[in-house]
Amino acid sequence: MAGNADTRFVIHGGNPINGDIRVGGMKNAATPVIAATLLVRGECVIDNVPHLSDVERMLDILRSLGAKVEWTGDNELSIDASGADIGSLDRQAVKAMRSSILLMGPLLARFHEVTIPEPGGCIIGNRSIDTHLHALKSLGAEITHNDDETYTLTASSLTGTTVILPEFSVTATENAIMAAVMASGTTIIKLAAAEPNVVCLGEFLNAAGARISGLGTHTLVIEGVSELQGTSFQVIPDQIEIGTFAVLGGLTKGTINILGVRPDHLDIILLTLDRIGVRYELKGDVLIMLPSSQLNAFRLKAMPYPGFPTDLQAPFGVLATQCQGTSLIHDPLYEGRLGYMNELTKMGANATICDPHRVVVTGPTPLYGKEIFSLDLRAGATLLIAGLIASGETILHNASIIDRGYECIDERLHKLGASIERVD
Structure with missing residues (x-):
């Protein structure tokens, strides 16, 4: 390939x-779903996953964390991230791909502290991650921009609140969703992106036990839950x-x-x-x-x-x-x-x-x-x-x-x- x-x-x-x-499964739907498996206890079976270099890089990052990842069919994946360990994160792999920004939300929600490099990807202009940081900060994260072009995010707990995004950012919406699904209380995300891949992520999380409503609209309501369980799902x-x-x-x-x-x-x-x-x-x-x-x-x-x-x-x-x-x-x-x-x-x-x-x-x-x-x-x-x-x-x-x-x-x-x- x-x-x-x-x-x-x-x-x-x-x-x-x-x-x-x-037509293949959507890369921009598969990568956030893969990132979201970090929030789930147990095995997730995901079908219609495209064999793409970006997908493989995301899987390599999960493997570096200790997740069990296996292709069980032509386009079917089994992922069990129950034993993931933040200490083994492959930061170079994170830096190499833009969509690794999607790891911020789930890693922070699960491990309460994460240091992550500024992500790479296609060179198509200035793509600030400020909207991501704004969303996570609204939920209770403290954020430090380090001299070595990394960000350290810490949060002993995440708390539901109203998050108003300053732009319709797909990946920032996805990060906010993943950070909020197990936050305490209710989170309302306003000016949320409504793209099919955002809906796909929400449907995956709901299948695992999350309580997200408003998918496909620009206002999402997320009732925090204590745990997400393994599930089966098909990428759009x-x-x-x-x-x-x-x-x-x-x-x-x-x-x-x-x-x-x-x-x-x-x-x-x-x-x-x-x-x-x-x-x-x-x-x-x-x-x-x-x-x-x-x-x-x-x-x-x-x-x-x-x-x-x-x-x-x-x-x-x-x-x-x-x-x-x-x-x-x-x-x-x-x-x-x-x-x-x-x-x-x-x-x-x-x-x-x-x-x-x-x-x-x-x-x-x-x-x-x-x-x-x-x-x-x-x-x-x-x-x-x-x-x-x-x-x-x-x-x-x-x-x-x-x-x-x-x-x-x-x-x-x-x-x-x-x-x-x-x-x-």
């Missing part, structure tokens, strides 16, 4: 893309992967059957495809992408759920290169997430980055194979799609970063007819 920093995809564009592809399908494959279908003029979707998670994605002119049919849990004749320019603004997801603005950016007219893409959530447009411009796109949050794209323009570089996970997937519709050979460097969010993407697309060779 995962390669190294020099992994390249050699892509030959223009092949017909047709067939069935099953990844709507970001669904959206990525939908863009691929819209651009390659084949017929792609995306299996295992959750239609109730796709409202804004399907509405946006409708407005652009991408043809599809939805039959139960199958999204069928059909050949599209003319694609229309569009305006897109990334917003918190149920708005358009920031993780799909890049794939829709490559879609804009093939639309008739001028499109505007605006991502106010992160600055510096438009660097992939410079790579698309090398391939022939007519795009102007107006500022760190906005890009204007005029099309349609043919794309030509070039040597290009993946700056982050979603940019990598976007440039992979660009290579598949470009004339000639595209060499995509730093391709292993795509493994952080798309399981065996080259092998799965190869089965649809794509010409992709992984070179380590």
Whole structure:
């Protein structure tokens, strides 16, 4: 699955893309659920877990704590963190991945003191953890920022209160939930993120015995409990992967059957495809992408759920290169997430980055194979799609970063007819 920093995809564009592809479990739902097993006494069996480098890194961190972790099926995990010991935490592994920030809440709730490095991850602008710290401090944590770029959090006990988040932060909401489920009393989280992965985490914790209400809204009420018990659970399908494959279908003029979707998670994605002119049919849990004749320019603004997801603005950016007219893409959530447009411009796109949050794209323009570089996970997937519709050979460097969010993407697309060779 995962390669190294020099992994390249050699892509030959223009092949017909047709067939069935099953959507995987959502990485951004699996990692918080895995982190939350630290709160549970007993075995948790979690199904539909994607084999991704970020997931494996999170599992390695749990193993370093002494948790029993075993793959019991193709995408099924058994985790028993009853014997976890905070003293053995692998801090280097924590520092290497952004989603390790999700360990703050459960480690603090369980061990009452934790020193954790500032997390790493994709370089897509300034992503402060202040909202996380604010939430945990509201629940009673004392926080020290150390000289060695670590944070020490201490709390002899956590106490339910009203937590008002200063922004709709998915991971800060998840941290607040995990810290609050066994806090004494009632916690009310206002301005909570409502993304499907937040709901997924809450449903997992409720299955283990937590008392969380309001999931899917911006106000959560959590009644603290004394203990959580082992349970079985299934991770939701990844709507970001669904959206990525939908863009691929819209651009390659084949017929792609995306299996295992959750239609109730796709409202804004399907509405946006409708407005652009991408043809599809939805039959139960199958999204069928059909050949599209003319694609229309569009305006897109990334917003918190149920708005358009920031993780799909890049794939829709490559879609804009093939639309008739001028499109505007605006991502106010992160600055510096438009660097992939410079790579698309090398391939022939007519795009102007107006500022760190906005890009204007005029099309349609043919794309030509070039040597290009993946700056982050979603940019990598976007440039992979660009290579598949470009004339000639595209060499995509730093391709292993795509493994952080798309399981065996080259092998799965190869089965649809794509010409992709992984070179380590």
